[in-house]
Amino acid sequence: MSFWPARRARAASVSGRRSPESAPRARWSWRCAIPAPRSSPWTCRSPWTTCGPGSVPWRRSTRPTRTSCRSGSARSTWFTAPACWRRRARRLLTPSRCGDGRQLGGTTVCGIAGLIWCGGGAPPVELLLRMADVQRHRGPDGEGFALLSLDPCGSTSFSRNAPPPAVPQPVGGFAFRRLAILDLTDAAAQPMSNEDGSVWLVFNGEVYNYIELRAELEARGCRFRSTGDTEVVLRAYETWGMDCFSRFNGMWGIGLWDARQGALILCRDRFGVKPLHYHFDGTRLVFASEIKAVLEAPWARREPDDTAIADYLVHRRVNCSEHTFFRGIWSLPAGHFLRLEPGSASAQPRVAKWWEIRDHLEQPPGDEGACIERFRELFRDAVRVRLRSDVPIGTALSGGLDSSSVVCTARPLLRRGNQKAFSACYEGFELDEKRYIDLVVEHTGVESHITRPTAESLLSDLHRFVWHQEEPVRTTSMYAQFKVFELARRQSTPVTLDGQGADETLAGYPYFFPVHLAGLLASGRLGAWWHEAAAYARNHRRSRLHAWLSSLAGFASHRRMIRLAGRFSHEDDSSWVSPRLRRVAADIAADRQPVLRGRLNERLYEVFAWDGLPALLRYEDRNAMAHAVESRLPFMDWRLVVFLFSLPAPFKIRDGTTKWILRHAMAGTVPPAILARHDKIGFATPEKAWIRSGSTGPIADLIERAIASDPGWWEPHRLSRLWKRFREGQAASVGSLWRVANLVLWHERFSVGFNGGGG
Known part of the structure; x- marks a missing residue:
């Protein structure tokens, strides 16, 4: 097997890359093509050009396909090259590296986008360009585009610098922004297709295991031109x-167009580390890495x-379901x-699960030492x-223990x-962790760099921060x-x-x-309960009565625990939320069916899959990609993850200490003072001081506008x-005020209208 296109997709490069005219010609392809028209900007010196939309590819007749290129509506555009051309192409285009001898490949984190028309129709090219442009921050190193066809050999790439080519039976298009991490050559350019152009x-x-x-x-006979993971996918x-x-x-977030099956396939990784959003209006599906591209x-x-808004204001949760803050996205x-199989106008997308954790749980080693070593x-x-x-x-x-373990x-x-x-460090903040950072830096000899966020920088960056996050955030920790x-x-x-991800699999949070x-x-197990309750009280400076009463609270669901905390904390009071949204919140996500065995593992998975980690993963992706960084x-x-969810509770909490197995596994690797920490700070910021310092500035203006606007929230x-x-x-809820200000700024930044309530 070989890789296609040899140089065709290189036309989709950004300024700063070599154009197809100046780039060395590839000597390797299983396709040949007739010369491009003279008017085409992609005309090459060789008559065997494969570099652009002006070429007409020949496909091997041995490829299994549903539709022949020699018949049907494709006849006028796509045809088989003469036998003499094919023989000459085989002699000239022998399998080898690229003509300039470079080793090709590439791994990218990026922004993707696409749209599909059910029943067919030429997609608006300018929309594909805008969807790429609005995600430029995710991939500053390059771009690429493709027009998709129901004809198995009709799809083609194109460049924004040339008129878009006509394709037979058009059905949609792809757009791509690239952040190059491994090989920096054009061989990793996307959209990428197979040799015959039937899969994009x-x-x-x-x-990572590419x-x-x-x-x-x-070993199965596949042949590669590149060294990265894109072609492996x-x-x-x-x-x-x-x-x-x-x-x-x-x-990953993946978009595949398989013309052999006439199907678009979108896929997201097991735990949703990378985003993928979509909107379907009945006849058109649009998808992208970020919501702003869908918009x-x-x-x-x-x-x-x-x-989503009720969950955010009442339960302080985001990204715990397929809902976004934008209705219909x-x-x-x-x-x-x-x-989605868009062959007919009545086609509907089908969403299904391809991976379930309980299907992969394993029997851990019986020996405690073997578990630690594993x-x-x-x-x-x-x-x-x-x-x-x-x-x-x-x-x-x-x-903290998690990041220190990674560094060491x-x-x-x-x-x-x-x-x-x-x-991130903060002068004069009681929860500043710089002393622990210095311990790890001294222990490992890494090169340390520190940023010091302030209330002033928060206010200065607020509009930009909200635009990149594109949905409200819960606390100012995400800004740090x-x-x-x-x-x-x-x-x-x-x-x-x-x-x-460590806190949600190793029981790192106090709750x-x-x-x-x-x-x-x-x-x-009353003896074990007595021992653990006493150890918890001792290590965390709580009374034994508090530990015993906490045991009763542990029988409640995660949602009920939050409501119980709201009776004693101003931070969790939601009486200011409108009755309409409180009713909506009460109906959200009733307690789910257990997925795992064991009370602790079940609660861990609830936070891992729904009520906590998905929001942190969204913050992580948007914050990193805002600066073109791959996290x-x-x-x-x-x-x-599977191994940890297969372990019983004592490997996570023992002797009043969280992350028991991690602490023992990292002994001798992480400084002892880090391993001995019992506090959980969680990337804390001086949020109360920040909000209070802004109580006469932009944040005050946002809250005043919230009070005056009455959107029904x-x-x-x-x-x-x-x-x-x-x-x-x-005493008042700093968190509640931050959420209100954040929601108002989101509403204004994205020009969101009101669909009911008071506005």
């Missing part, structure tokens, strides 16, 4: 079909989704695929495969001087992460490793203690009283 791919993310998959595919789909996704270890479609209306759920091996390999890069790699370092594990795997650590990635890009480090204690009580998450390696008189108490220095 746009791919955002990384498949080297191993490539070897397996080569394409070849894997050709070889294994939809089963290929279960072989990938990575993060470029004129028929995607900018209306708020009451379900959906997030493809993690571990799901979408399939965890250590999996974690080290998860870090190792995420260090595959030809550009500098850094790490986000907060000083990566240190011996990297060349000296090839690792930078990026951190935004500044960390900004620092990484300024230091010319486009790849970072982060500790995201998991009541759940664990309740599980011990429910199982009748890789070793704790989200699916092998490690809150009760203005109650919100006014909340705001007054805060300005007078009384």
Whole structure:
């Protein structure tokens, strides 16, 4: 097998790359083509051009296909080259590297977009261009476009600098923005197709085990021109079909057009690390990495989704379902695929799950030491495969156990001087973790870089931050992460490793203690319960009565625990939210059916899959890609996640300590002072001081406008009283006021209309 196109997709490069006229000609292709018209800007000196939309490719008759290029509506555009041309092409275009001898390949994280017309129809090219432009920050290194056809050999790439080509039986198009991480040549350009042009791919993310998959595919007879993971994804789909996704270890949002089946396939990775959004109006489907690209479609209306807003204001949750804050724009759920066959005007997309964690749970080793060693091996390999890069790699370092474990594990795997650590610190803040950051830096010798976000920088960046996030955020901690990635890009480090995902698999948050204690009580292990309750009280400076009462709270669902906390904390009071939205919130996501065994594992998975981590992954992706940085998450390696959810609770919480197995596995690797930490700070910012300092500036203006506008999301008189108490220095909900200000700014920034209520 070989790779197509040899140089055709290179026409879709941005300024700064060599044009097809000046680029060396590829000597390798299984296609030949008739000379392009003289008027075409892609005419090459050789009559065997394969570089642009002006060429007419020949396809091998041995390819299995549903439609022949010699018949039907395609006859006038696509035809078989004469036998003498084919013989000469085989002599001249022998399999080899690119004509200039470069080793081709590439791995990219990027922005993808596409649209499909059910029943056919030429897509508006200008819309594809706008969808790429609005995601330029995700991929500043290049762009590419393709027009898709129901004819298996009718699709073609095109450039914004040339008139779009006509294709037979048009059905849609793809757009792509590239951030190059491995090989920087054009061989990794997307959209990418197979040799005969029947399968087209746009791919955002990384498949970390692409080297191993490539070897397996080569053993099956596949031949590669590139060295990156994009072609491996394409070849894997050709070889294994939809089963290929279960072989990938990575993060991705994928769009595939398979003209052989007449189907669009969208796929998202197991845990939703990379985003993928879509809108379907009955006849047209538009999809993209970011919502703002979907909104470029004129028929995607900018209306708020009451379900998402109610969840945000009442439950303080975002991204816990397929709903986005824009009505009718959906997030493809993690571990799901979408399939649409647009051959008829009545076609409907089908969304189905392709991966379920309980189908992959394993029997852990019976020996405790073997479990620790197994965890250590999996974690080290998860870090190792995420260090595959030809550009500098850094790490986000907060000083906590998770990020410190990543930094210390990566240190011996990297060349000296090839690792930078990026951190956020705050002068005079009681929760500042700089002393722990300094411990890790001294222990590993990494090059430390620190950003110091302030209230002034927050107010200055607020509009830009909200635009990149494109949905409201829960706290200002996400802004600190935004500044960390900004620092990484300024230091010319486009790849970072982060500790995201450890708290949700290793029970890192304090609210998991009541759940664990309740599980011990429910199982009748009273001695273990007494020991753990006493250890929890001792390590976290709580009374034993508090620990015992917490055991009872642990029997409640995660939602009920939040409501219970709201009775004692101003931060969780939602009485100021409108009765309409409170009713909507009450009907959201009733308690789900258990997925895993064990009270603690079940609660962990609830937070991992719905009520916590999905929001953090969205923040991570938008903050990193706002600055063209790729963030890789070793704790989200699916092998490690499955192993941890297969372990019983004592491997996560023991002796009043969270992340028990991680602490023991990292002994001798991470500084002892980090391993001994019992506090959980969680990338905290001086949020109360920031909001208070802005109470007479832009934030105050946002809240005043919220009170005056009355969109039906809150009760203005109650919100006014909340705001007054805060300005007078009384106890009031800083988090509630931040959410209101963030929601108003989102509404104004994206010109969102009102669809009911008071506005």
